[in-house]
Structure formats: C-alpha cells, structure tokens
Amino acid sequence: xxxxxxxxxxxxxxxxxxxxxxxxxxxxxxxxxxxxxxxxxxxxxxxxxxxxxxxxxxxxxxxxx
Numbered sequence: 566x567x568x569x570x571x572x573x574x575x576x577x578x579x580x581x582x583x584x585x586x587x588x589x590x591x592x593x594x595x596x597x598x599x600x601x602x603x604x605x606x607x608x609x610x611x612x613x614x615x616x617x618x619x620x621x622x623x624x625x626x627x628x629x630x
Contacts, residue, residue: 572626579615579623581630587620588612 580588591609598606615623 569628571629575623575626576630579627579630581624581627582614585624587615587623589615 578589582588589612591611591613593601594606594609601609614620
C-alpha cells in the first residue's frame, strides 16, 4: 500500500497538539478591521481548537503531522 499524501492546504492551516487535538486560527482577521473592537481583534489572534466532529475530518487530511 503506498503512503498517503498530505493535503497541503490543510497542512498549512492546521496543527496537531501533543494530545491529538487540532489547532486552528480564527477567521475574520485579514481586512475590514476598523469596525472591529480592539478586544475582538486581540481575541481573534489567539489559536482555537476545532470541534471533535470537524477534527476527525482534518486528521485524515494530515496523517503525518
């Protein structure tokens, strides 16, 4: 059986933690920032964890990460 290929788009967007959870970044951070409060923008900079259901789909895309 050949090796699985990593989905390169997913590999650039997601990381796995040591416990196997999927870490992701927030959306809505690239433009139209003037109307967003400083508190909101600060919280969007922080990493977030994916829900368990979505994480299972992502883990299949990044088998060797």
